[in-house]
Structure formats: structure tokens, C-alpha cells
Amino acid sequence: HDDYRIALYYAYIELTPSEIQSHMNIQKQICDELNLKGRIRISKEGVNGVLSGELISLQKYEELISKNIQQIIVINNNSNNKSTIIALDVKYCQLRKELPIQDQLFDRLLIKETKTVISLFDQSFEKKKESKKDRYRHEKKSIEIKSSPPYLDLQSLHNAVMEESLKPARHLSANEWNKKLDEAGLSSSSNSNSSSALLLDVRNVYEMRVGHFVHPTTPTLLTNTRKYSDLPQLIASNKEIKEREQIFMYCTGGVRCERVSMLVRELYPDKQIYQLRGGIQKYIQTFKNENNSTTSTNSYFAGKNFVFDPRRTDPIHFGETIGRCLVCDLPHDDYDNGHAPSENKEARCNKCRMLVLICNDCRPKYRCHNEKEKE
Ligand SMILES: [Zn+2]
Ligand SMILES: [Zn+2]
Structure with missing residues (x-):
């Protein structure tokens, strides 16, 4: 497990349409060479990515992408002779020890051009109106x-x-x-x-x-x-x-x-x-105790960090269980009830598909989204 990581990063950097295209190609090339999978969003205002793979490959990726972004900045600021040092500040997250490695890695690479690094508003407020996709x-x-x-x-x-x-x-x-x-x-x-x-x-x-x-x-x-x-x-x-x-x-x-x-x-x-x-x-990596990841005298963060990668939650866990079963209200914080998130056994609301916490005792009594009626 220790040879692998999930890496997340973002960088705000202005890109022209042609720079977006060439940067997308470079990202694809580097990820393929290093066998990295995950999601990368590239827009006119920057890059936002989450990748899985071997730690040494991810570190190589950070080095290569940092260099590439540095070049773009130098070219863009040539007339002013300014050069800003870009720090991608990649966060390397460990895998969960209790789950198989392969279940916690992305199975494909998706490089997508987007309007923004991340949009705080509904798509309908963008200049070019797009059809509003309402999932709920x-x-x-x-x-x-x-x-x-x-x-x-x-x-x-x-x-x-x-x-x-x-x-x-x-x-x-x-x-x-x-x-x-x-x-x-x-x-x-x-x-x-x-x-x-x-x-x-x-x-x-x-x-x-x-x-x-x-x-x-x-x-x-x-x-x-x-x-x-x-x-x-x-x-x-x-x-x-x-x-x-x-x-x-x-x-x-x-x-x-x-x-x-x-x-x-x-x-x-x-x-x-x-x-x-x-x-x-x-924050949790700063206060993580190497011997026992469940206690920290310095952390004001309690519970687990939910993540949008195949791990669902980061393995670092501070304090008591924060989550509660929606049915019986007892402490419970595993959406997947012991399964790997990639198995798609997580509990979801029947109507809106949102993730819900239902403990192992209550789970067999309830039918969740996409599950067949129990006999
Ligand atoms: Zn319960
Ligand atoms: Zn609902």
C-alpha cells in the first residue's frame, strides 16, 4: 500500500485556448508514460487534478507538470520580464490499509476542458448559456x-x-x-x-x-x-x-x-x-501521529475527510466517530458498510441518489437506490 498514493492539486494560471490544447496533450502524454489515472480539469483560469498511481510516478508527474506550467508563465510574462515561481503544492494521500490497492486506484484517465477550475454557480449563470443539467x-x-x-x-x-x-x-x-x-x-x-x-x-x-x-x-x-x-x-x-x-x-x-x-x-x-x-x-497530515492515526492532541478536525476518489475517505481519522446512522442514530461513518467504494454497494437515497449513512445492523432492513427488492 505504501508505494501508492492519491495525489490532488490545483493551480490558478491563465491559459489561452491554444495553451489549453497543448497543456491537455502534455498532461495526457505524461500520465500515459507514468501510468497515472484520474481526473484533470483544464480551463482558461487554471488546472485542477486528482490522480492515482505509484508515489515515485506521481512525484515525477509533479516535477514535469510544474516545469511545464512554469514555462507557460514565463512565456506569458515575457514582456514584463516577470517570473512567478509556481508551487503546485500537490497533496499526497495514503491508501486505506483495509482495502485492496487496486480498488483504490482510478481505472481511467479523464482530461477535460472546463469553463472554470471549479464553478461556484449554476451553469446557467455562465455567459454562454448551457442546458441546465439537474441531477436531483x-x-x-x-x-x-x-x-x-x-x-x-x-x-x-x-x-x-x-x-x-x-x-x-x-x-x-x-x-x-x-x-x-x-x-x-x-x-x-x-x-x-x-x-x-x-x-x-x-x-x-x-x-x-x-x-x-x-x-x-x-x-x-x-x-x-x-x-x-x-x-x-x-x-x-x-x-x-x-x-x-x-x-x-x-x-x-x-x-x-x-x-x-x-x-x-x-x-x-x-x-x-x-x-x-x-x-x-x-491539516490532518500536519497533525497526524505516525504511531496512531486516531489520536491527535492538536487537531480540531474530528472524524474522517471525505474525498472524491476511489477511497471515499482518507485513512487518517481523528477522535470518535462523527457520523450517525440515519435510521437508529448510533455512531456510523462508513457509506460503503465495509465494502470498497468501487464495488458500488454504498447506501444512497432512493429518490435523490444522495449518499446516506446506514449502519450495518440497519442496512439489511432497507432497500437503497439501485438495489433489488429483498425477499
Ligand atoms: Zn442503524
Ligand atoms: Zn433524497
Whole structure:
């Protein structure tokens, strides 16, 4: 297991249409040579990738891709004679020891040209209107903006956040993050009972259900959103966010916070906004105890980090089980009930296909999406 890794990274770098094409070809060539599989999104504003393979191959990949991106930057900035050093900051994640290696590797390589590195808004707000693909048949209408006026103009919000070049909030390392959180708790306790800070989880509900930040003095807002593009409306209307002065936002690997921090600043220009550098993944790797990965005196992250690769969750696990069985409410945080995620035995809602936590005792009593009626 230790020879293999899942690698994730993103880089914001402006690319012309021809650079996108040549970079896609180079990515394909390098991945094929090194036998790496996974997903790579390439757009005019940057690259976002998750790959599986041997550690030495992934390290070679990082070296080659960094060089290539460096060349593009040098060419683009030639007239100004500026050269920025690009750090891909690839996060190398370990496989789960209890599952076979082959079940945790991607089985194909998908290199795709996209409009953005990651889009915080529904496709319908893009300049070229595309047909809206709605995956959910019974979308909850709970996130209506009742607090308006002022009326929330999502189109202008989209333009201010997505059409502008990236200006994220201050990135905090794992240690800076802890220090700032502790300070926020101390400074507010002398004045009032409640902290002026708020931890903001910008991930989806099924991700935060198996693990999230728990700090003794600063509360965590679990947005319980179904998808990333539900966030603009929620952030614009949420009372907790409106009231707090400092916002500490985090996501899996950091990329989702890049645009959400711009969104929060656009809506609340006076707030102090911080984002976790490298996301939960970098954080848990910083505080991981080599001997026992389930305990850490320094980690405010509790539970598991949900990931969008064949592992479903990262093997590092802090504290007690955060998740609860949807049926009996007992601690449970394995969507796959002991199976490898690649076996497709995970529990999903019959109607909307969302991942749901159902414990091993309750599981045989319920029929989940795509399962045949039990006799
Ligand atoms: Zn149960
Ligand atoms: Zn449902």
C-alpha cells in the first residue's frame, strides 16, 4: 500500500485556448508514460487534478507538470520580464490499509476542458448559456432567500466572483489556523459569552456528516448544502455568517475556498476572512501521529475527510466517530458498510441518489437506490 498514493492539486494560471490544447496533450502524454489515472480539469483560469498511481510516478508527474506550467508563465510574462515561481503544492494521500490497492486506484484517465477550475454557480449563470443539467429529482426548496430585500442578484454576484481574477482571502497554515481560532475564542470570552468567529464548512452535507471541525469556543456552521452551487444563496442569507466578524472557511483540499472567500468578501466587505491552506487534507497530515492515526492532541478536525476518489475517505481519522446512522442514530461513518467504494454497494437515497449513512445492523432492513427488492 505504501508505494501508492492519491495525489490532488490545483493551480490558478491563465491559459489561452491554444495553451489549453497543448497543456491537455502534455498532461495526457505524461500520465500515459507514468501510468497515472484520474481526473484533470483544464480551463482558461487554471488546472485542477486528482490522480492515482505509484508515489515515485506521481512525484515525477509533479516535477514535469510544474516545469511545464512554469514555462507557460514565463512565456506569458515575457514582456514584463516577470517570473512567478509556481508551487503546485500537490497533496499526497495514503491508501486505506483495509482495502485492496487496486480498488483504490482510478481505472481511467479523464482530461477535460472546463469553463472554470471549479464553478461556484449554476451553469446557467455562465455567459454562454448551457442546458441546465439537474441531477436531483426532488431538490429541496429550503434555501429560499426570505431575508430579501435587498434582493439577491445572483447574476451580478456570479460576475463579481467568477469573472474576476482570483483574489482569495488570507491562507492560514494548520498551525496558524489553530492559533487564530484559539485567539478568537480568548478575545471574545472576556467581552461576551459567544465567540465573534465562525468556522464555515463549505462542503456538501454528505461530506461534513463523516467529519468536520470542532473547536471548544468557535462554533462550526455546517451548511448542509446539497451541492457547491447552493452556497451563494445560503451565505447571502445565513444569520450566523452575518453576525460573526471573523470567518474561518475550509474544504477538502482548499480549492473550493478560493472562490467562496471572494463571495463572502463581496457580500460582507468588513469581515475578516481566513481560509485553510491545503484544506482538511493538509491539516490532518500536519497533525497526524505516525504511531496512531486516531489520536491527535492538536487537531480540531474530528472524524474522517471525505474525498472524491476511489477511497471515499482518507485513512487518517481523528477522535470518535462523527457520523450517525440515519435510521437508529448510533455512531456510523462508513457509506460503503465495509465494502470498497468501487464495488458500488454504498447506501444512497432512493429518490435523490444522495449518499446516506446506514449502519450495518440497519442496512439489511432497507432497500437503497439501485438495489433489488429483498425477499
Ligand atoms: Zn442503524
Ligand atoms: Zn433524497
